Amino acid sequence: MAPAPSPTHSAVTLNVNGEKYTLTVDHRTTLLDALRERLDLTGTKKGCDQGQCGACTVLLDGRRAVSCLHLAVAAEGREITTIEGVADGERLHPVQQAFLDFDGYQCGYCTPGQICSAIAVIEEHAAGWPSAVTDDVGPEAGPAPLTADEIRERMSGNLCRCGAYVSIVQAVARAAAVQAETGEAAEAVA
Amino acid sequence: MREFGYQRASDVAGAVALLGADPDARFLAGGTNLVDLMKTGVERPARLVDVRELPLDRVESTPDGGLRIGATVTNSDLAAHPEVRRRYPALAQAVLAGASGQLRNMATLGGNLLQRTRCGYFTDVTGPCNKRRPGSGCPALQGEHHNHAVLGASDHCVAVHPSDMGVALTAFDAVVSYETTDGPGQVPLTEFYLPVGDTPHRETALPAGALITGVTLPPAPVATRSRYRKVRERASYAFAIGSLAAALDVRDGVVHEARLALGAVASRPWRARAAERVLTGSPADAGTFAAAADAELAAARPLPHNGYKVTLMRNLVVAVLTELAEEAAR
Numbered sequence: 433m434a435p436a437p438s439p440t441h442s443a444v445t446l447n448v449n450g451e452k453y454t455l456t457v458d459h460r461t462t463l464l465d466a467l468r469e470r471l472d473l474t475g476t477k478k479g480c481d482q483g484q485c486g487a488c489t490v491l492l493d494g495r496r497a498v499s500c501l502h503l504a505v506a507a508e509g510r511e512i513t514t515i516e517g518v519a520d521g522e523r524l525h526p527v528q529q530a531f532l533d534f535d536g537y538q539c540g541y542c543t544p545g546q547i548c549s550a551i552a553v554i555e556e557h558a559a560g561w562p563s564a565v566t567d568d569v570g571p572e573a574g575p576a577p578l579t580a581d582e583i584r585e586r587m588s589g590n591l592c593r594c595g596a597y598v599s600i601v602q603a604v605a606r607a608a609a610v611q612a613e614t615g616e617a618a619e620a621v622a
Numbered sequence: 623m624r625e626f627g628y629q630r631a632s633d634v635a636g637a638v639a640l641l642g643a644d645p646d647a648r649f650l651a652g653g654t655n656l657v658d659l660m661k662t663g664v665e666r667p668a669r670l671v672d673v674r675e676l677p678l679d680r681v682e683s684t685p686d687g688g689l690r691i692g693a694t695v696t697n698s699d700l701a702a703h704p705e706v707r708r709r710y711p712a713l714a715q716a717v718l719a720g721a722s723g724q725l726r727n728m729a730t731l732g733g734n735l736l737q738r739t740r741c742g743y744f745t746d747v748t749g750p751c752n753k754r755r756p757g758s759g760c761p762a763l764q765g766e767h768h769n770h771a772v773l774g775a776s777d778h779c780v781a782v783h784p785s786d787m788g789v790a791l792t793a794f795d796a797v798v799s800y801e802t803t804d805g806p807g808q809v810p811l812t813e814f815y816l817p818v819g820d821t822p823h824r825e826t827a828l829p830a831g832a833l834i835t836g837v838t839l840p841p842a843p844v845a846t847r848s849r850y851r852k853v854r855e856r857a858s859y860a861f862a863i864g865s866l867a868a869a870l871d872v873r874d875g876v877v878h879e880a881r882l883a884l885g886a887v888a889s890r891p892w893r894a895r896a897a898e899r900v901l902t903g904s905p906a907d908a909g910t911f912a913a914a915a916d917a918e919l920a921a922a923r924p925l926p927h928n929g930y931k932v933t934l935m936r937n938l939v940v941a942v943l944t945e946l947a948e949e950a951a952r
Contacts, residue, residue: 440625459628459670462657482658486724495698495727501657502728505628506650506672549724556723561702564718564858569711571704588858589722 449517466504475515486590489545496552515544536603538594652728687841693732712848716790732834739781779822789885815890862886870946915939
C-alpha cells in the first residue's frame with residue numbers, strides 16, 4: 433500500500449471489474465460508498481447500510497459480500513466485481529438473462545444485489561457447499577439438488593420489498609440449469 | 623463515525639505489536655460486526671489493525687484426530703470443510719444456520735467468538751446499558767427482553783451471546799489460542815466468556831491486546847453423530863431465540879456419551895453439563911431426555927417475557943436427542 437497521506441486517509445488502488453482505480457479515501461469510507469460516490473459505479477445499491485438487506489452485494493475475489501460493511505481501504509488487493517462487470521460485453525450473464533425471462537423483480541432496486549448473490553449461489557452449490565436446509569452435510573452425501581428450498585435458504589441474505597421472491601427463485605433455478613448444461617458453473621469457487 | 627487510523631498486519635507478531643496495549647485500537651477481520659457497531663457509535667476505535675490477511679486461514683487435522691482452525695478462516699470455509707462436516711457435523715450446521723451467505727464469506731472464526739450481543743439497548747447509544755456504559759443501568763430488565771437470558775444472567779445484564787458457531791464449539795470442548803506481546807496463551811472456550819456478575823462490560827478472559835490465533839477441537843468420536851437445531855422467528859437469516867448443539871453415543875440402548883450446549887439463553891454459549899450427567903449411563907429414551915433437560919433448566923431464572931424459552935429449550939433437548947437416538951438405532 434502507498435504511504436498514507438494522513439493518519440486517517442490512505443491512497444488505495446481498487447481493482448473493479450478488471451480496471452484499476454487509484455484514489456485517496458477517508459478510512460471511514462465503505463466499499464459501497466467508494467463504488468457509488470467516487471467511481472460512479474451506481475449499479476450497486478445502498479439499502480439498509482447495515483448488512484441486513486443484501487442490496488449492496490458484490491463479488492470479492494469471486495465470493496459474494498456486502499459492500500456496506502467492507503471498508504474501501506481494506507479492499508485493496510481484492511478483485512472486486514460489481515453488477516456492471518458480470519456481463520460478457522453485450523452478452524448478458526445467464527443469471528441476468530434469467531431474471532429478465534422470469535420477471536425476477538418489480539421495482540428493481542434489490543436486483544443488482546440479487547443477481548450478484550445468485551451468481552455466487554450457483555457457484556457455491558456447484559462446489560458442493562451445503563446449506564442450512566441440506567439434510568446431510570457429510571462430504572460423502574454429495575451435493576444436494578438445488579431445490580426451491582435450497583435456493584430460498586441460500587438467497588435469504590437478499591431482501592426484496594416488492595416481494596418478487598417467487599420469480600427470483602424460478603430465475604435462479606433456470607440460470608443454474610442453463611449453466612450446468614453449458615458447463616459455465618464448472619468454474620467453482622476457489 | 624470517529625476518524626481512525628488503519629494499518630494492515632502481515633504476521634501475527636506484527637499484528638500484536640501494532641495494536642499494542644492501546645485500548646482505543648481494535649483488530650479488524652471480516653468487519654461484519656465491528657464496522658456495523660462503528661456506524662452506530664457503539665465502537666469508536668482510534669485505530670484499526672487489519673488482520674484478515676494473516677496466515678491463519680487454514681483448517682488442519684491434529685495428530686490425535688482433532689482439528690485446528692485458524693482465526694481468519696471464514697465461516698463459509700469452515701462450514702464447507704470436508705473434515706468439519708465429517709467429524710463435527712453440528713459445527714458445520716451451526717455455522718450454516720448463522721447470518722447469510724454474504725456475511726459468512728466475510729466473517730471469521732475469531733470475530734465470531736468476539737462478536738457483541740444484539741441486545742437493542744446495547745446497540746442504542748442514546749440510552750443506558752451496563753455493558754456499554756458501566757453503571758448506567760439495564761433497561762432490558764423492565765423493558766423489551768423476550769429474547770434475553772434465562773441462565774447465568776444477573777441484575778446488571780441479561781443480554782445473550784448471539785453466536786451459533788460458538789454453541790457447537792462449546793459442546794466439543796474447543797480451546798481458544800491467542801497471542802500477546804508477552805507470548806502465546808490458551809483458554810478453554812467454556813472459560814473464555816466471563817460470568818456476568820456486576821461486570822457485564824468485561825466479556826472475555828483474553829488479556830488486553832491479545833489476538834485470537836485459532837481454536838483447537840480435541841478428537842470427539844461422539845461428534846460424528848451430532849446435530850445443531852436453531853429456533854428463530856423466521857425461517858432463515860435471523861438470530862436464534864433458542865438453539866442446541868447435541869451429540870449422542872448410544873450403545874445397547876444406553877447413553878454412553880452425550881454432549882450438549884445451548885444457545886441464545888445466556889451471555890455465553892451454555893455447556894449443559896448437568897444434563898450430560900443425567901444422560902450418561904441412562905436408557906436412551908424420552909424419560910431420560912426430559913429429565914436431562916429439567917436438570918439443566920432447574921437453574922433457569924426467566925424474566926416476565928421470556929419464560930417461553932424454558933419450555934422451548936426443554937422441548938428442543940428432547941426432540942433433538944430423540945432424533946439422534948433414533949438415528950443410532952437404525
